[in-house]
Amino acid sequence: MLSLLLGAVFGFGWIPLFLYRAEEQREALPYYGPVERPWVRGAPLVLALHVTVACGLVSWTVPLPPLRSLFGLLLFAGALGFWFRARAQIGAFDRRPLPDELPPALRRDGPFGLVRNPLYFAYLLAAAAPALVAARPILLLTWGASCVALAVRATQEERRLHAQLGPAYADYCRSVKRLIPFLW
Numbered sequence: 105m106l107s108l109l110l111g112a113v114f115g116f117g118w119i120p121l122f123l124y125r126a127e128e129q130r131e132a133l134p135y136y137g138p139v140e141r142p143w144v145r146g147a148p149l150v151l152a153l154h155v156t157v158a159c160g161l162v163s164w165t166v167p168l169p170p171l172r173s174l175f176g177l178l179l180f181a182g183a184l185g186f187w188f189r190a191r192a193q194i195g196a197f198d199r200r201p202l203p204d205e206l207p208p209a210l211r212r213d214g215p216f217g218l219v220r221n222p223l224y225f226a227y228l229l230a231a232a233a234p235a236l237v238a239a240r241p242i243l244l245l246t247w248g249a250s251c252v253a254l255a256v257r258a259t260q261e262e263r264r265l266h267a268q269l270g271p272a273y274a275d276y277c278r279s280v281k282r283l284i285p286f287l288w
Contacts, residue, residue: 110173111163114234117180118155121187121230122148124197126223135203140260147253151227154246158234165238172237180233187226190215203261206268210276218285220276221258225283228254258283 129144136144162168191197193211201207215222231250235243262282265273282288 107165107168108163110168110177110237111159111234113177114162114180114237115155115159117184118230121184121227124191126191126194126200127203128200131200132203143253143256143260147250147257150246150253151231151250154231154243154250155234157246158231158238158243161238161240161243162234168237169239172239176233176237179236180230183226183229183233186215186229187223190222190226203264204268207265210269210272212276212280217280220262220280220282221254224254224258225285228283255283 129148133141133144193214193216195201195208211217215225219225228247228251231247235247259282262273262277266277
């Protein structure tokens with residue numbers, strides 16, 4: 105029963121992240137070029153596949169390892185908190201800017217002072233939590249695919265930001281890592 109509950113927490117915990125995402129995919133898609141569109145569509149699908157498989161495997165893991173379960177829950181809660189803080193810095197939760205809209209300000213504080221793509225970083229942490237608890241080799245593969253998809257999306261979005269913000273964004277890129285704090 106505990107494994108089903110934990111699987112549900114990991115699964116349903118993603119709902120606010122998709123409800124309050126920074127952009128509405130259907131409205132934003134026409135603003136992306138032909139190279140970006142498959143990644144805009146595919147990255148959430150890859151992530152959803154990983155989370156579905158991970159939550160299913162957590163639900164079937166009996167008994168759950170207590171320390172890994174606790175650490176997974178703490179990692180998931182931390183990722184959600186980090187995501188909400190970064191999303192609040194982008195703007196009101198009911199506002200979803202289009203890709204060609206200039207950001208109101210170039211943030212260099214809070215989550216944006218840690219990584220240039222804090223929402224994607226939070227997605228990776230949240231996706232790692234159930235994988236950590238279930239500890240199945242297949243989850244390394246699906247989580248790795250999620251990492252690749254989000255890294256590509258981060259790179260694509262940064263090209264747009266470089267064009268929009270110019271030297272100020274280039275300076276920011278020199279001081280803050282893209283997706284993994286202190287590494288990349």
